[in-house]
Amino acid sequence: MEILDFLLQGFVVALKPLNLSIALVGAFIGTLVGAMPGIGPINGVAVLLPLSYSLGLPPETALIMLAGIYYGAEYGGRISSILLNIPGDAGAVMSTLDGYPLAHQGKAGPALAISAISSFIGGTIAVIGLTLFALPLAQLAIKFGPAEYFSLMIFAFASLAVIVGKNAIKTAIAAVLGVMLAIVGIDSGTGVLRYTYGQPELYDGIDFLIVIIGLFGISEILLLLERTQMVKLVPVAIHGAMVNLEELLACKWTILRSSIIGFIIGILPGTGASIASAVAYSIEKRLNDKEQTFGIGDVRGLAAPEAANNAAAVGAFVPMLTLGIPGSGTTAILLGALLLYNIQPGPMLFTQQPEIAGGLIASMYIGNLMLLVLNLPLVNLFARLLLLPNWLLVPGIAVMAFVGVFSVHGSIVSILLMLLIGVFGYFLRKLQYSLIPFLLGFVLGEVMEGNLRRALAISGGNIGILFESQISQGLWILTFSMVIVLPIVRLLLRHRKLFGC
Numbered sequence: 301m302e303i304l305d306f307l308l309q310g311f312v313v314a315l316k317p318l319n320l321s322i323a324l325v326g327a328f329i330g331t332l333v334g335a336m337p338g339i340g341p342i343n344g345v346a347v348l349l350p351l352s353y354s355l356g357l358p359p360e361t362a363l364i365m366l367a368g369i370y371y372g373a374e375y376g377g378r379i380s381s382i383l384l385n386i387p388g389d390a391g392a393v394m395s396t397l398d399g400y401p402l403a404h405q406g407k408a409g410p411a412l413a414i415s416a417i418s419s420f421i422g423g424t425i426a427v428i429g430l431t432l433f434a435l436p437l438a439q440l441a442i443k444f445g446p447a448e449y450f451s452l453m454i455f456a457f458a459s460l461a462v463i464v465g466k467n468a469i470k471t472a473i474a475a476v477l478g479v480m481l482a483i484v485g486i487d488s489g490t491g492v493l494r495y496t497y498g499q500p501e502l503y504d505g506i507d508f509l510i511v512i513i514g515l516f517g518i519s520e521i522l523l524l525l526e527r528t529q530m531v532k533l534v535p536v537a538i539h540g541a542m543v544n545l546e547e548l549l550a551c552k553w554t555i556l557r558s559s560i561i562g563f564i565i566g567i568l569p570g571t572g573a574s575i576a577s578a579v580a581y582s583i584e585k586r587l588n589d590k591e592q593t594f595g596i597g598d599v600r601g602l603a604a605p606e607a608a609n610n611a612a613a614v615g616a617f618v619p620m621l622t623l624g625i626p627g628s629g630t631t632a633i634l635l636g637a638l639l640l641y642n643i644q645p646g647p648m649l650f651t652q653q654p655e656i657a658g659g660l661i662a663s664m665y666i667g668n669l670m671l672l673v674l675n676l677p678l679v680n681l682f683a684r685l686l687l688l689p690n691w692l693l694v695p696g697i698a699v700m701a702f703v704g705v706f707s708v709h710g711s712i713v714s715i716l717l718m719l720l721i722g723v724f725g726y727f728l729r730k731l732q733y734s735l736i737p738f739l740l741g742f743v744l745g746e747v748m749e750g751n752l753r754r755a756l757a758i759s760g761g762n763i764g765i766l767f768e769s770q771i772s773q774g775l776w777i778l779t780f781s782m783v784i785v786l787p788i789v790r791l792l793l794r795h796r797k798l799f800g801c
Contacts, residue, residue: 303435306650310662314364318361319361320666322361322364322365322368323364323667326367326368327372327375327671329369330344330369331373333369333372334375335376341630343516344370344373345366345373346517347513347516348366349366350703352366359643360655362641363637363638366637367667371423371613371664371667371671374419374613375416378395378399378412378416380392381395382395382403394580394581395602395605395606397595398594398597402599402602405597411599416676418555418558419607419610420610421559422562423613423614424668425559426559426562426611426612427614427664430614446750446752446755447751447758447766448771448772448775457744458779467732470732472737474734474735474737474738477741478741478743479742479748480495480741481506482505482749483495483749484505501711501717509705510721512633512739513722514720514725517722521698522722522726550599550600551599554584554600555607557584558580558605559607559608561579561580561611562577562610563611576609576615577606577608579608580607581608584601585601614664617634620645621645621660622646623646624747625744626743629740632739632740
């Protein structure tokens with residue numbers, strides 16, 4: 301009953317005319333952003349975050365719009381994957397394996413329809429899971445004190461070091477660099493200036509908007525400028541998005557399994573849609589590929605990753621809302637958006653500001669339906685975006701980045717700092733460093749330090765408080781397993797495989 305009351309309260313917020321229209325705008329913009337190869341949800345949300353903040357939208361309305369952009373971009377990423385064999389983002393990579401062959405067989409319309417319906421079902425199942433699990437997890441998280449939160453964030457960083465990226469060392473370095481950037485400014489405990497170099501603009505630290513726009517917006521501009529070859533992309537012709545009932549029924553269990561898999565993987569901090577779609581595709585191939593049709597145009601091979609990546613996108617909201625720890629890079633940006641409004645995600649969000657958490661969850665039910673309605677009839681329009689040239693795309697991103705930062709801060713120093721961080725982010729990407737650990741390090745670094753200080757203050761400086769409670773002990777055991785045990789197990793399995801043992 302408590303969950304039902306919470307959801308009804310959320311629908312009261314989500315069904316307000318302003319929030320309904322904002323959800324539609326967010327879903328539409330997200331689909332446009334996702335359809336453009338290489339942009340992806342994280343860059344789209346990062347570049348458009350200053351717009352929502354500078355417009356003075358209420359926090360629940362801003363979050364509804366940004367969330368709409370997020371899962372709208374997950375929808376849109378399939379368009380270039382199916383029509384051009386170019387993934388819109390990492391989560392859409394697996395969709396190319398069967399989506400593009402289907403398009404070349406003259407089934408572009410049915411393939412786009414299958415992907416849209418799979419995404420809708422996957423997203424809706426995940427929102428139901430979010431509704432059922434968010435409140436119980438939030439009630440559990442109320443037992444967390446400063447020591448438990450510090451242990452939880454150490455576990456989150458350990459998860460990143462093992463899961464995100466191909467190189468665990470580079471991932472760990474990126475996370476440490478993010479933490480270093482987070483401690484710039486006045487030390488709240490001692491009043492000492494840290495790494496400000498005499499610049500008054502840095503006394504309050506580096507603003508989240510400056511970091512996020514520089515890290516993703518400016519670095520993306522530099523990467524786009526690097527692509528000097530003028531290659532004309534010609535997508536496969538489509539004639540509406542249609543699918544017959546037989547093809548849809550053939551995918552029903554695939555969609556259900558993949559949705560559940562995607563939601564579970566999405567909950568784990570540091571995983572994301574790319575891992576969820578890869579795992580779902582692998583499982584379906586193992587279960588159903590009796591005739592070796594996966595990879596040459598099997599609708600089940602398209603439905604599996606599409607359901608999984610949208611379910612994972614919604615699942616990533618679970619740790620963000622209940623624990624204040626982002627489940628993905630994009631939810632890290634959404635976490636930063638809440639912090640801009642002086643709202644701390646976590647268990648108290650559900651009791652102190654239920655209109656924000658409830659309104660967001662309820663808007664996802666509505667937003668998923670909006671996306672289905674938008675995507676089926678307007679797929680031809682979205683496909684035309686694939687022909688958008690870089691000479692038009694680059695200035696558009698640049699204008700949004702500069703106007704967004706200047707409208708919030710009104711400072712040339714902020715613009716220069718954004719450019720500096722953007723160049724730094726560009727070199728990180730060129731050196732194959734993931735920006736996600738850097739971002740999570742920046743977002744969680746200050747909060748982690750604050751919880752460590754409070755825990756030590758409570759205990760009179762006794763570091764043993766970090767290991768006293770059963771929750772802390774469990775989290776430290778999990779951290780040890782991620783950092784020490786799991787790499788050893790992987791090494792042993794690799795050694796066994798090499799020597800045929």
